[in-house]
Amino acid sequence: MTTDPALLLHQWLSPSFPVGAFSYSHGLETAVAEGQVRDAVTAQEWIVTALDHGAGLSDAILLAAAWRAETAELPELVALARALAPSAERLAEADRMGAALATALRSLHGHDLPDAPYPVVLGRAARLSDIPLPLTLRLSIQAFAANLVSAAIRLVPLGQTEGQGITLALAPRIEELAEEALPGETDRIGTAAFALDIASMRHETLTTRLFQS
Template identity: 55%
Template sequence: MATDGQILRLAQWLSPAYPVGAFAYSHGLESAVATGAVADGAALTDWLADILRFGAGRSDTIFLRAAYEAPPEDLPRIDALACAFQPSAERRTETTAQGAAFARVTAAVWPDDLPDFTYPVALGRAARLHDLPLGLTARLNLQAFLSNLVSAGIRLIPIGQTEGQRVLTALQPLCEEVAGLALTETLDDLAGTSFLADIASMTHETQYSRLFRT
């Protein structure tokens, strides 16, 4: 069972106040809203559910687990695979920039020997260094990932704060399910079939008017 200190450490790392710049990224959602593919809370719920099941929700959890369990000499290989797995230039920036920021801040505060890895690899390695429970780390990371995208949806669609909380609440059981399954999988099980979200991240690169970096 996780201790109060472990829970609070993860809450700090995954809080919007932790300066990784997550607020600047929409994971392609801005493009999906601009094209009308996501126009209300129900559509946002469906969009995010697919990202959880078939996209970065699942794959990032696999990378997180691999980094958590790997010896230090294997981390560069895992990180290179995490970079190669990104479907677009913007998505690569999203994971590398947030990972570098997380590593930089975490190493400065504690300090840790934490290179500038992609975000799930950096988080997985940091959790291992701090002896934080893998399952709790994975679940809270997915919750934080969803919270950030729901916040983006609130601003972009727009939907109200209360509707945003309904979306997040509706997705919590799936968040637990995806994390639980992904934690039983290895890098050999990696796959990505959230094609519309991937295409949205590509079209966002040339979108004329943008609030978000991705």
């Protein structure tokens, strides 16, 4: 029996899938602790910055490149993905989530997947499962944003409805970013999210931490 691609991708991106996404805040925990993020408005601004100028778009481009790549091209993408991590914790986040995804999908589907940063593994796995790239991009960017919203709900804290309002408000931008990333042109990767990057560096020195990044 053939599994519907959308259902398969929803399973992989579900919070219950064993990649540990829920344990990473992407530096948001630092921003809350230092008062930069304190309500729904500032949380949404932080997440929009992550999408537009941080890992949101750059990871989407990496995913598209991995989906389109031949096997021999993957090591170069892996090296680029690791080089783009702005801090030790963010590198660990990408590597650990990617290795966990690869382990699970090798077991479930028998895919030949490297232990690599998360967007590279997800893009390659989607290609091997014949999941269309546009669908993969839209749902993966939404999952990235939703994970940050979930972290904000716990950290700020925000109400569940407030959090869902942020996710809904981001929907049009998620569609635009998926279109921008679709060609998978790694030369177009460029980030300018300095506050987010510094927050991820400062996270490891927080006295109290709920998240790994």
